[in-house]
Amino acid sequence: MITFYDFPMAPSPRRARIVLHEKEIDHETVVVDLSRQEQMGDEFRAINPRCTVPALRLDNGTVLDDNASILAWAEAARPKPPLLGTTPLEKGEVAGWNARAEFEGLLAIAEALRNSSPRMKGRALTGPVDFEQIPELAARGRARLAHFWEVLNERLAGREFLAAEQFSVADITALVALDFSRVIKGEPAEDHEEIWRWRTSLDRRPSVSA
Numbered sequence: 001m002i003t004f005y006d007f008p009m010a011p012s013p014r015r016a017r018i019v020l021h022e023k024e025i026d027h028e029t030v031v032v033d034l035s036r037q038e039q040m041g042d043e044f045r046a047i048n049p050r051c052t053v054p055a056l057r058l059d060n061g062t063v064l065d066d067n068a069s070i071l072a073w074a075e076a077a078r079p080k081p082p083l084l085g086t087t088p089l090e091k092g093e094v095a096g097w098n099a100r101a102e103f104e105g106l107l108a109i110a111e112a113l114r115n116s117s118p119r120m121k122g123r124a125l126t127g128p129v130d131f132e133q134i135p136e137l138a139a140r141g142r143a144r145l146a147h148f149w150e151v152l153n154e155r156l157a158g159r160e161f162l163a164a165e166q167f168s169v170a171d172i173t174a175l176v177a178l179d180f181s182r183v184i185k186g187e188p189a190e191d192h193e194e195i196w197r198w199r200t201s202l203d204r205r206p207s208v209s210a
């Protein structure tokens with residue numbers, strides 16, 4: 001049986017959870033309670049030495065230890081529905097917008113949150129190594145995120161999906177960033193109407209509430 005290591009409140013495993021749901025890949029779920037630091041314990045470290053979720057253990061015991069590897073495996077193992085685009089051009093577009101949603105969206109939120117939250121003192125980056133917070137980075141993260149919402153709103157004008165005229169991992173990463181931006185009260189303004197229209201339409205997909 002495939003085992004998915006998850007934490008329901010965290011954004012990164014949610015990305016993989018949506019992918020597994022879209023692809024209808026059967027699995028059992030093990031919750032790694034990040035609020036109790038279970039990711040740092042010996043038991044989980046033996047599964048994923050990177051001390052992060054998501055992780056996916058395959059039938060043969062191999063552990064895929066991040067979103068990039070889980071997505072690549074899932075797309076190859078179960079090509080339908082395609083989440084990485086179909087034509088060469090679509091694949092390029094999807095890869096580009098997924099990277100932007102990750103770097104300019106999700107990582108900007110992480111930069112703001114992890115460099116300001118008292119709970120994350122000494123844990124400014126995820127992983128096995130402790131890094132101190134740099135408070136100035138919190139403001140930079142917020143500024144980067146605000147700029148990303150401008151870019152996203154403009155991109156979505158007249159479009160149903162972020163890339164490639166079909167639902168893709170670019171939409172998944174951007175919607176996870178959008179929903180998670182609530183934790184830093186960094187959501188886009190109400191007049192970013194294209195973003196809110198796109199987000200509302202994605203609620204039709206069962207994977208979004210998986």
Ligand SMILES: N[C@@H](CCC(=O)N[C@@H](CS)C(=O)NCC(=O)O)C(=O)O
Nearest residue numbers: 010011012052053054066067126127
């Ligand atoms: N690059 C990784 C990042 C994974 C990651 O940072 N996950 C967070 C949850 S959103 C985590 O495991 N945090 C553990 C911690 O805060 O120590 C991926 O996307 O797979």
